[in-house]
Amino acid sequence: MAACSFRRSIASQLSKVLDLPPENLIKSISAVPVSKKRRVADFQLSIASVTEDNSRDCLAPDLHLQAQKLAEGTVLRQVLKDGSEYGVKSELFSTVPKQKAVIEFSSPNIAKKFHIGHLRSTIVGNFIANLKVALGHEVIRMNYLGDWGMQFGLLGVGFQLFGNKEKLKTSPLQHLFEVYVQINKAAEDENTKKLAKDFFRKLEEHDEQTLSLWKQFRDFSIDEYIRIYKRLGVHFDEYSGESFYQEKSKEVLKMLENKGLLQKTIKGTGIVDLSEKKDLSSFSTVMRSDGTSLYITRDLAAAIDRMNKHNCDTMIYVTDKSQSNHFQQLFQILKLMGYDWVERCQHVSFGLVQGMKTRRGEVIFLEDVLNEVRSRMLENMASTKTTKEIEDPMETAEKVGLAALIIQDFQGLLSSDYQFSWDRALQSRGDTGVFLQYTHARLHSLEQMHGNEQLTDINVACLQEPDAISVLQHLLRYDEVLYRSSQDLQPKHIVSYLLTLSHLAAVAHKTLPVKGSTPELAQARLCLFQAARSVLANGMKLLGITPVTQM
Template structure:
């Protein structure tokens, strides 16, 4: 009954053609109405269900629930079992189909073997989804500062979205939009002139610049220091050669350090951009806003744009300082326009914490007011805060401290575990397993939710954790190596008829639906929940099929 090409095809497994005739609807209209039934440990479940509500007009009202149940029962009576469908039943507004067990096992496993890593991706669910070009902006740390732990979620969430879209055949441009402009660089420049050391800058750039910034911040309220910082930034904006050269060193050294950390995370970018790229282009945006009559001046001389529905200034955005210079929002407007001109994207996704939701609402609204219809295709994927992430030394600030901590804790756990085998590179293994533990704990809930981090919970070797997921993957890979990797042409399914085996097969049927759901709302929790349940199924089922 499934509509997935990567699962058993509709023509092979079930009544899609018969349903089409009975309902007098084209088969393609029924594809999304048929889904694999979620596996339940508490009761026997059918393999597929057909939703009456999805094809019944006006069926969303609660008062129609009884009518939908009646329609399901009437439809079930008009359908017959055959060599493929062994049982037809009804549920709340659904007609349920149980497939011949041997056919189910054989067809699913053959499809898994045939599609390999593309299993689920070739589903008919994606056949109507056009291949697109997506620009994804994520991570975006501030240069001249060590990689703050606050940027971890943006980095791993953005990387998940990019990987998912690539897996589904879309073209992706990964952009790291660095915080590399602003008055703070005037203060840092003055600080480096007073406390900087060129050798330390080369050997440990971010650590040294952090130390310099801490020292100069203590003097930030001094009027002389304030004036020097303004002068330094003014020279930077005027492209003074010496000042610009020092700032460029800060930027280049920062990116080198970030690339090293991104490598540990398994993350890469196609483009490193930043606010500095749009300093001049933001002036063009201000001119465009003025020409379109959107730029208004306050008594103080600042430039604002009215984004209220009634145009009564009940809601507005500041886009220009009183001295005529641009702001963060102005540079974001310039960046969005430039990216469309450069990449001709179909969708652009910004991955930041939820505190910036208002900023992006205003950004998209101003782009619409400027006449850019493509602003409708911009999206902000927001996420909540991680609380309680501490190392043994106390509250954590920097990402690298977290990565070192998780590696250290995993090494300790591996050394104390009786079942740990000798491995070639325990440090690298500890890092990879530990990172998986961090990501799985992060991805288990809704991205918009804050959550309390726990080292003990994340690094447990049993239960629904990234550690056990990696452990299960390693066991399965070991079985694969043990039995050889040659291509199989046939499968003996006689020994795959017990309930645990059927549960795993039923769960495999749902993979394309899970991928589709994640592709629609960009939430990783669907895939994580699916994998954890599959892991539980594979542990309870002792695989002993003969091929």
Template sequence: MAACVFRRSIARQLSEVLDLPPENLIKSISAVPVSRKRRNADFQLSIASIEEGSSRDYMAQDLQLRAQKLAEKLKCDAVVSEISTGPGTVNFTINRELLAKTVLQQVQKDGTQYGTKSELFSTVPKQKAVVEFSSPNIAKKFHIGHLRSTIIGLLGVGFQQFGEKEKLKSSPLQHLFEVYVQINKAAADENTKKLAKDFFRKLEEHDEQALSLWKEFRDFSIKEYTRIYKRLGVHFDEYSGESFYQEKSREVLKMLEDKGLLQKTTKGTGVVDLSEKKDLSSLSTVSRSDGTSLYITRDLAAAIDRMNKYNWDTMIYVTDRNQSSHFQHLFQILKLMGYDWVERCQHVSFGLVQGMKTRKGEVVFLEDVLDEVRSRMLENMASAKTTKEVEDPMETAEKVGLAALIIQDFRGLLSSDYQFSWDRALQSRGDTGVFLQYTHARLHSLERMHGNEPVTDVNVACLQEPDAISLLQHLLRYDEVLYRSSQDLQPKHIVSYLLTLSHLAAVAHQTLPVKGSTPALAQARLCLFQATRSVLANGMKLLGITPVTRM
């Protein structure tokens, strides 16, 4: 990794002056964000990060003085061409030709692994992670939410009353959804509620008819989900779902009872006391009065089963933030049961999408949204001059539309709600997925015009213009961005990086022409644009976006 070469060189010199091991200094040396308004150094060392305690221990003036004293002890060399100071920082500017040569060679050498080979990841052990996400409801098309026992029971009873076998075969999820809507209206009736509870109890008791019907629902649902997931470019290793653990949940209740954790309320429901003082001030209900399991019971069974099956290092649950309390209870109960590995479980929550409507109306299912974004992109492409060059406009519209949805969704904190806007998401300019795709296609077109061959052995002295340096500086920062996202599991860092990269590339495309330049200059610029497109494509793929080459 290019940045690693420079960090190590800077760290070695700092090590001699500060009398600290170089490896202790690596993570304190960060690439400076690009600014087109002023000339920036390439790396900076924060004085506060190498002093004991935090920056709050020192006055800003004191930090500035320490930075100046440290800078005076350092010398420029073959790698560092300039040393300066900022507010509490020592700044390092890399020899410009060495910067260009190292970055371009490293991007070309590492290919799809550029950024991930960084020493920033050297302390991150390779681990086996189990990730549970999406969790669509069976027969509720693609709403995100977990299947509760009430819904299971309602759907079973509903199909017995309103279901049609032929419709189930021809349009399974649509028909099951219609059945669910019908029975949901009837759910106010006490008799219907009782029938729903009875159906769910029969499921847990392995009633043959109930199990057979539920298996049909599940198989049809998974088949339909697999089709929709394919459109998203998503493949799951396993479809299990918490309903899979109905039987194992009985074992969990027995374990809770054996450990003295299961208590019964006056109504007969099973609860676990989560309060610190064991004064019943915080309870988690784990079974109904009739002994049937609940969502949390099946999640307990799933967690234990997955550890036994996969022996994972970390397990991550990705669900909406309304389930935060549920996962707090889940983790607390597992800890009470003596499972220390629960410390390696994590809940990553996401917020709500507000204001999303299709032309059909208010009710929004994911497939409707995918159809809508593809349709709108096709309209936009039809009015563009270049669309005639696209071999499969439908497929291109799908990929670009999906990029638009993903970037709008990932731009902010996952846990934040946001207001969806079709117009904003589909803008071809600005901070959008469409702009990322457009930039990638444009850079690919540039390569295609010049033979599509990797450019090597260029004269890096030709890449000294400010816009070329800005691109090189930004490419330097890629490993830090990946590392940050890997630590807090927030894709927004990668999104922000790629959008800036695209804007820098758009400016450079105008100011650093390849066509009409001298051969040496053209080759050097083409090499820079190839490196930019390569990193742009890598980052897009990390976000689940398939880069397009024409649009």
């Protein structure tokens, strides 16, 4: 029973006092955010909107008090009863239809090493998928690999000139990247350009030897991606790729031609006019002069195929904002082709990460960053006394380090660029992922210290202190925060909520001791901390963070 259900419960009990139908009261009750400056009730009751009779105003203080007590009396039991479903069972979501969503995210290019730009797409897409699954939607997580196109012509020629089969097996992404850098230097030569075009044409014509080499690039790369995704705690239901749509893109070109949408330029390239006045002031190129497909042609084929295959209610593409124009054109062409479902397609864009360098200061690859954040966390943990007791410091450092990266990334609007700072991300105090993990570990340790028992008969009336009330008030708002994030797909609402919860819980942990209190008070306080830890863990998991129990 989250905030919306609390309103119903409070309304039903207050209706007995006021002798009014509960329906008249529900709309007058609203949850109040925690305020650091002043202590307020969990719920406000607008007395004026309840009745026109001003003589009833004298009831206001009494009603506020009753509303507060009723809410506090149920929130802890509800958090512990609902467990991981607390908040998502709220009546706020009762009118939201359960949907089927295809979410395309991460989508690295096989010809290039998995670089830091893919981190944002990976963690943002993972968050959206986690949130939708938690809310009961059916989700297909799709990784659409950049595994086709002219760059493979270059890479194929590069591998024939500079490649090493052993290096390809042991370190495919690194080796292909090195080959790609070498061949790009040579690509200014006209002969190399011609060889690259020939290689790609052979690929499109399904030449056996050329396809075999390309398939090795793809298979070795996917194996390495899966290893990196495992470190990020991310999985995919489908690995798709541009190569799947090379044949289908020819069908798309035929469809465009049949609908009178495909035009040829003097150079022989195929274009689609996107201008309102049909004066070619805005157009999209969908075919090269030699008839080979382009990125957008393959994306058109992929969108049509996915919708036919999955018949989903929504299709979400998670990429950086530099691709906004591409998706605008993609959706426009689909609309011109008569596909009404394009209204259900959405591009979730994000800004760039600036200033992320490792200690070596070289080109940033995702794995270098994951290794760096883990080693820095290990150093920080080694300087504290408790680390010696941790069973697997390396794994803990990995999880805490990832939390640091995710929280720094998710604090602002996704569309904003942001300046990355190692020092800020790894601080153990303040608004950081490290602080969230530290708070979770402390609260877990408190539960273990007191037997980890399931609490039943709690007397919530014991929790009178302002610091306890603040935590209770904040727990009541969890469903509203989830609802906001589900509407705009921005993780920042949940991040802000969890950071505030951690700060409130940290203060309460200092001022409300469990040890040495009367059994009744100790039980109530322990229950309060259990509830805070449970909601903290739920929210962290939605963001893609695995909560640690030791630090």
